Amino acid sequence: MARPRLAAAFVVMGLALAAVPAAADNRGNSKAQVDFGIKAAQRELWKEALYRWKRAVEIDPTYAAAYNDLAIAYEHNGQFDEARVAYEKALELEPNNVLIKQNYDLFREINDRANRNGDR
Amino acid sequence: MIGRTATATGSTRRLVTFGAGALALVLGGSGCVSFYEIPIETPIQAKLDVSPFQRVHVVGFIAGGSDDVDANLETVRLLRSQLRTRSGLRVIEADVLPLAEIAQEMNAKEAAPADAAPEKPTTDKPTEKPGDKASTASAEAVDPAGHSSKVEGQAAGQGAAAQPAMVRVRDEKSLASYEPIFANVEYWKKLGEEFQQPLIVTGTVLFTPQSKSGMVSQTREQYDQLGRRVVVPTRVYMERKGYILRPKFIFIDGRTGTRIHSETFREERLYPSQQNVPALSSYFELMDDVIPRFLNVLSTQKVRGTRVLLK
Numbered sequence: 001m002a003r004p005r006l007a008a009a010f011v012v013m014g015l016a017l018a019a020v021p022a023a024a025d026n027r028g029n030s031k032a033q034v035d036f037g038i039k040a041a042q043r044e045l046w047k048e049a050l051y052r053w054k055r056a057v058e059i060d061p062t063y064a065a066a067y068n069d070l071a072i073a074y075e076h077n078g079q080f081d082e083a084r085v086a087y088e089k090a091l092e093l094e095p096n097n098v099l100i101k102q103n104y105d106l107f108r109e110i111n112d113r114a115n116r117n118g119d120r
Numbered sequence: 121m122i123g124r125t126a127t128a129t130g131s132t133r134r135l136v137t138f139g140a141g142a143l144a145l146v147l148g149g150s151g152c153v154s155f156y157e158i159p160i161e162t163p164i165q166a167k168l169d170v171s172p173f174q175r176v177h178v179v180g181f182i183a184g185g186s187d188d189v190d191a192n193l194e195t196v197r198l199l200r201s202q203l204r205t206r207s208g209l210r211v212i213e214a215d216v217l218p219l220a221e222i223a224q225e226m227n228a229k230e231a232a233p234a235d236a237a238p239e240k241p242t243t244d245k246p247t248e249k250p251g252d253k254a255s256t257a258s259a260e261a262v263d264p265a266g267h268s269s270k271v272e273g274q275a276a277g278q279g280a281a282a283q284p285a286m287v288r289v290r291d292e293k294s295l296a297s298y299e300p301i302f303a304n305v306e307y308w309k310k311l312g313e314e315f316q317q318p319l320i321v322t323g324t325v326l327f328t329p330q331s332k333s334g335m336v337s338q339t340r341e342q343y344d345q346l347g348r349r350v351v352v353p354t355r356v357y358m359e360r361k362g363y364i365l366r367p368k369f370i371f372i373d374g375r376t377g378t379r380i381h382s383e384t385f386r387e388e389r390l391y392p393s394q395q396n397v398p399a400l401s402s403y404f405e406l407m408d409d410v411i412p413r414f415l416n417v418l419s420t421q422k423v424r425g426t427r428v429l430l431k
Contacts, residue, residue: 077163
């Protein structure tokens with residue numbers, strides 16, 4: 001009785017170990033894209049930065065920082081709907097990240113202003 | 121941070137943001153996270169398509185409230201100067217219209233419909249000053265909607281239609297009674313024709329004194345037993361006075377005379393009662409907050425700020 005359980009446990013462990021490097025690879029690749037995007041943004045190459053951060057979230061859709069950076073690039077482009085979605089995704093992944101919250105609050109202030117449509 | 125109810129949510133957000141920023145600095149300093157502060161310019165698209173217009177005409181406002189500031193004249197001057205430097209439209213320089221008087225005259229004519237055709241807009245007429253009137257007598261008159269408003273320079277027994285009076289608008293209620301002028305398509309169309317069909321900017325401006333007393337949140341610096349500086353939030357009773365500015369900007373198509381957009385704002389500034397702030401200074405402080413939003417109706421504005429990029 002104990003043998004099949006042990007075998008199952010080994011299989012699960014094996015799968016988990018195999019998955020760890022794959023996830024780590026994804027995070028590593030995504031991080032490289034994020035880093036490059038940051039360098040591009042610092043040189044005001046926002047188009048390149050946007051592309052890199054889009055790639056980063058494609059490679060690792062669980063990377064909150066990448067979504068945060070992507071949201072900033074969208075905001076810089078005036079694409080408020082896309083920025084909001086990206087910020088919300090970043091906060092969903094890391095709800096307690098004060099820096100993402102800070103960015104999102106500042107974004108909302110501007111977004112509210114942009115969405116005011118006058119009196120009629 | 122004194123008494124700005126209009127941006128209360130914004131202020132709260134900024135406070136939270138400041139706290140988060142401070143925390144970020146602490147975390148960053150200790151090497152816990154990798155982040156980079158970056159300046160960004162967020163474009164906010166113009167709310168109105170002004171491509172059919174080459175010229176803009178800020179004609180005048182129905183103004184009221186404090187006697188210390190001629191809100192009509194000051195608002196026209198300020199908006200024209202801002203539009204001259206921060207929009208692509210050519211600004212028409214013409215005399216400021218005493219719109220309240222014109223509105224009153226119009227309403228009086230409508231009340232007595234027996235007379236002839238509507239009068240031509242008085243665009244080339246110089247701005248009338250109270251001193252220009254023949255009589256300086258002061259009287260309490262009833263505005264077109266039946267509200268009491270102070271009228272100067274109008275001799276007793278003269279009809280309002282015959283001689284436009286210096287109108288004193290005190291509150292929003294009496295201001296509302298003059299508003300039908302903005303729906304007078306014929307009037308604005310004629311005015312538009314006269315100035316080669318520009319985008320017309322008009323509206324109402326109420327600049328009223330305000331005083332409040334009550335508990336106010338403040339921060340006070342203190343030093344603890346170890347000599348470290350600490351900031352302690354406190355609540356103190358204060359008497360404050362200041363002004364409320366309520367401008368309503370109405371944008372009219374000079375080709376058709378129809379209203380195409382309107383925006384209403386409300387800004388408030390309160391100062392400690394011992395601080396003697398001139399009304400005109402307060403007016404400009406309040407308009408400073410309104411101007412970017414006004415300009416955003418006509419042109420794309422870029423809002424400068426900073427964000428934090430994360431690794």
